Amino acid sequence: MTSQPAAERPDVPAAERADSEAQTVLVVDYGAQYAQLIARRVREARVYSEVVPHTLSAEEILRRSPAAVILSGGPASVYAEGAPSVEKELFEAGVPVMGICYGFQAMAHALGGEVARTGDREYGKTEVRSTTAPHSLLGGTDEVQSTWMSHSDSVQQAPQGFDVLATSDGAPVAAFADDQRRLYGVQWHPEVKHSPQGQRVIENFLYEGAGLRPEWTTGNIVEEQVEAILEQVGEARAICGLSGGVDSAVAAALVQKAIGEQLTCVFVDHGLLREGEVEQVKRDFVAATGAKLYVADEKERFLTALAGVSDPEEKRKIIGREFIRAFEDAEKAVLEEAAADGARVEFLVQGTLYPDVVESGGGEGAANIKSHHNVGGLPEDMQFKLVEPLRALFKDEVRAVGAELGLPAEIVQRQPFPGPGLGIRIIGEVTADRLEILRKADAIAREELTASGLDQEVWQMPVVLLADVRSVGVQGDGRTYGHPIVLRPVSSEDAMTADWSRLPYDLLATISNRITNEVQEVNRVTLDVTSKPPGTIEWE
Numbered sequence: 441m442t443s444q445p446a447a448e449r450p451d452v453p454a455a456e457r458a459d460s461e462a463q464t465v466l467v468v469d470y471g472a473q474y475a476q477l478i479a480r481r482v483r484e485a486r487v488y489s490e491v492v493p494h495t496l497s498a499e500e501i502l503r504r505s506p507a508a509v510i511l512s513g514g515p516a517s518v519y520a521e522g523a524p525s526v527e528k529e530l531f532e533a534g535v536p537v538m539g540i541c542y543g544f545q546a547m548a549h550a551l552g553g554e555v556a557r558t559g560d561r562e563y564g565k566t567e568v569r570s571t572t573a574p575h576s577l578l579g580g581t582d583e584v585q586s587t588w589m590s591h592s593d594s595v596q597q598a599p600q601g602f603d604v605l606a607t608s609d610g611a612p613v614a615a616f617a618d619d620q621r622r623l624y625g626v627q628w629h630p631e632v633k634h635s636p637q638g639q640r641v642i643e644n645f646l647y648e649g650a651g652l653r654p655e656w657t658t659g660n661i662v663e664e665q666v667e668a669i670l671e672q673v674g675e676a677r678a679i680c681g682l683s684g685g686v687d688s689a690v691a692a693a694l695v696q697k698a699i700g701e702q703l704t705c706v707f708v709d710h711g712l713l714r715e716g717e718v719e720q721v722k723r724d725f726v727a728a729t730g731a732k733l734y735v736a737d738e739k740e741r742f743l744t745a746l747a748g749v750s751d752p753e754e755k756r757k758i759i760g761r762e763f764i765r766a767f768e769d770a771e772k773a774v775l776e777e778a779a780a781d782g783a784r785v786e787f788l789v790q791g792t793l794y795p796d797v798v799e800s801g802g803g804e805g806a807a808n809i810k811s812h813h814n815v816g817g818l819p820e821d822m823q824f825k826l827v828e829p830l831r832a833l834f835k836d837e838v839r840a841v842g843a844e845l846g847l848p849a850e851i852v853q854r855q856p857f858p859g860p861g862l863g864i865r866i867i868g869e870v871t872a873d874r875l876e877i878l879r880k881a882d883a884i885a886r887e888e889l890t891a892s893g894l895d896q897e898v899w900q901m902p903v904v905l906l907a908d909v910r911s912v913g914v915q916g917d918g919r920t921y922g923h924p925i926v927l928r929p930v931s932s933e934d935a936m937t938a939d940w941s942r943l944p945y946d947l948l949a950t951i952s953n954r955i956t957n958e959v960q961e962v963n964r965v966t967l968d969v970t971s972k973p974p975g976t977i978e979w980e
């Protein structure tokens with residue numbers, strides 16, 4: 441078995457190499473709904489973690505020198521034909537492993553235990569009872585603990601060498617451990633908030649089972665990323681796509697810290713921005729970071745490219761492509777400003793986050809929900825190499841890095857706004873007139889939300905124009921035939937899941953009144969009361 445450290449391997453991108461020098465816990469994804477949630481919980485326990493697909497062989501996993509491995513849940517049944525399996529070799533390398541739900545069953549199956557469908561399905565809240573003297577995996581948890589389960593198969597018999605630690609009505613073996621080989625497993629989902637003592641179980645595995653230390657911090661990310669960026673970019677020039685949002689501001693600040701004057705930020709005004717946004721970026725960002733900023737007026741380009749298009753994925757791909765073309769054109773201007781020393785701009789910095797990657801189907805094995813312009817929407821013939829220092833992080837982690845870098849709260853706490861902007865909030869073709877309508881409605885909604893003081897509690901509030909829908913209204917004693925606006929306020933921790941925000945009726949009434957009074961083309965305001973899943977946050 442090769443165990444060349446990741447830091448020496450050319451096939452691992454620099455950004456990942458720096459991370460993997462620390463202790464890394466690999467989460468093997470068996471098609472779980474929220475494998476990245478496991479990684480997130482591990483990082484909350486201050487141990488670095490990444491998700492890898494189950495299609496990696498045991499050898500490929502071990503070659504990455506993980507400090508520990510967690511096998512995720514998944515929809516398959518281990519005994520079914522073609523079900524993803526785990527090779528025995530993974531358990532023979534001395535690396536601590538914990539299986540969760542499907543991963544627990546797969547571990548049992550691979551090591552000679554018995555897994556079967558018993559008809560005792562458990563979905564949702566389930567009581568689990570300890571069956572042995574206190575064991576470190578369940579240390580600090582109640583003898584009878586409430587957990588969240590979602591299974592119809594169960595482990596009937598633990599493999600040889602394992603102690604059964606707990607049981608539930610539907611799972612004769614609900615947790616097991618082989619301390620000698622440092623192998624552990626639980627039938628329930630410790631990663632979800634509905635398992636109140638779940639985080640403790642994960643931490644027990646990391647600290648007690650795997651002997652890891654809680655050392656990973658946002659300070660480490662800054663140091664590691666600055667080093668990785670320096671190594672990747674060297675003396676070359678880079679531009680950073682700056683949007684005024686949190687992610688690009690933090691990415692820019694990190695890169696600025698690493699390469700200083702070699703960086704120029706480029707803000708693309710694609711005409712899909714909200715009211716006042718260009719001015720705000722010019723003012724706030726430059727004041728906060730002192731970075732060089734070039735504003736590219738590309739309104740014509742985007743509107744022309746989007747003419748006649750109403751399919752959401754097509755819009756996203758066009759916007760992604762035109763972003764890159766705009767950056768390529770900006771290169772010339774940037775070089776002129778840099779006194780044309782002849783050096784090309786080799787790198788494009790983007791504030792891409794982990795959820796952008798996962799939703800674009802880049803989470804290896806994950807379905808393509810929508811092509812985020814900065815991931816799934818990139819053209820193939822792009823000439824820049826990408827620098828994406830935040831690609832493995834969740835939003836709240838990015839906010840912490842931003843604070844660590846000294847960015848002000850106005851930037852770090854800002855609500856997200858998608859790169860394709862109002863282009864994906866007009867349902868139907870994007871035209872200048874429709875943009876104007878939506879911009880007015882959006883400005884009113886934002887103004888009122890801010891005035892109510894609730895803007896910090898709300899993750900974001902997309903305002904959507906149903907441009908191809910019309911309904912009848914009565915205004916000023918006359919008939920109107922106008923467009924509906926949808927308000928989509930949501931609360932969320934990381935944009936992967938969300939709930940609709942219960943905004944006070946009075947606030948909703950004020951927004952509705954003002955929009956229908958002040959925006960002539962709109963005669964109806966509606967509220968979206970869908971969580972994510974099943975809805976996504978944006979309508980397209």
Ligand SMILES: Nc1ncnc2c1ncn2[C@@H]1O[C@H](COP(=O)(O)OP(=O)(O)OP(=O)(O)O)[C@@H](O)[C@H]1O
Binds near residue numbers: 684686687710
């Ligand atoms: N108008 C823009 N001009 C230049 N780059 C942009 C623009 N909009 C988006 N980008 C690039 O695309 C990336 C992804 O956009 P995204 O909206 O996810 O992040 P953000 O705008 O930086 O942060 P937030 O999620 O808080 O809005 C940005 O980090 C930035 O690099």
Ligand SMILES: O=c1[nH]c(=O)c2[nH+]cn([C@@H]3O[C@H](COP(=O)(O)O)[C@@H](O)[C@H]3O)c2[nH]1
Binds near residue numbers: 812
């Ligand atoms: O930069 C971006 N480019 C995109 O193409 C994109 N699509 C969605 N979003 C934002 O991502 C989060 C999750 O959105 P969804 O629930 O709609 O997928 C929410 O915060 C969305 O606003 C985007 N951001």
Ligand SMILES: NC(=O)CC[C@H](N)C(=O)O
Binds near residue numbers: 513514541542
């Ligand atoms: N959530 C899961 O991992 C489910 C595992 C397996 N498919 C079962 O139903 O038991």
Ligand SMILES: [Mg+2]
Binds near residue numbers: 683685857859
């Ligand atoms: Mg944004």
